[in-house]
Amino acid sequence: MLDANDLTYMRDALDLLMPDTCSILSKTVTNDGAGGVTETWATATASVSCRVDFTSGMMPIAGGAVQPFTKLELHVPYDTTINADNEIVWNGNTYRIEPASLQSWQTEKVAVIHAV
Numbered sequence: 408m409l410d411a412n413d414l415t416y417m418r419d420a421l422d423l424l425m426p427d428t429c430s431i432l433s434k435t436v437t438n439d440g441a442g443g444v445t446e447t448w449a450t451a452t453a454s455v456s457c458r459v460d461f462t463s464g465m466m467p468i469a470g471g472a473v474q475p476f477t478k479l480e481l482h483v484p485y486d487t488t489i490n491a492d493n494e495i496v497w498n499g500n501t502y503r504i505e506p507a508s509l510q511s512w513q514t515e516k517v518a519v520i521h522a523v
Contacts, residue, residue, distance in 0.1 A: 430452065432451060432493060433492070434494075451488075456483065463476065491504045494523065498523040503521055505518070
């Protein structure tokens with residue numbers, strides 16, 4: 408079992424592997440006065456340390472065929488406030504977090520993201 412010192416060491420080591428920053432956006436929904444709603448995205452947290460990993464490969468599909476895929480994984484510090492309702496701005500592009508993909512291992516949070 409990890410003690411507090413081990414966990415602190417691991418968190419500090421992973422922070423060194425986050426060379427970029429991103430902004431976490433949150434959505435506000437307001438009534439537009441005409442029976443609909445207006446969504447507005449604003450920065451909830453700016454300059455969050457992060458790393459985005461690109462994973463690619465081949466995925467089997469029907470009939471024995473395969474299809475190429477690319478997956479992006481966002482890594483942020485373990486104590487970052489983030490969930491699947493947020494969007495991310497990284498490297499000038501906006502990304503959505505895939506529902507149910509966010510995981511925390513007490514050392515970092517990892518989420519699968521895709522372009523908006």
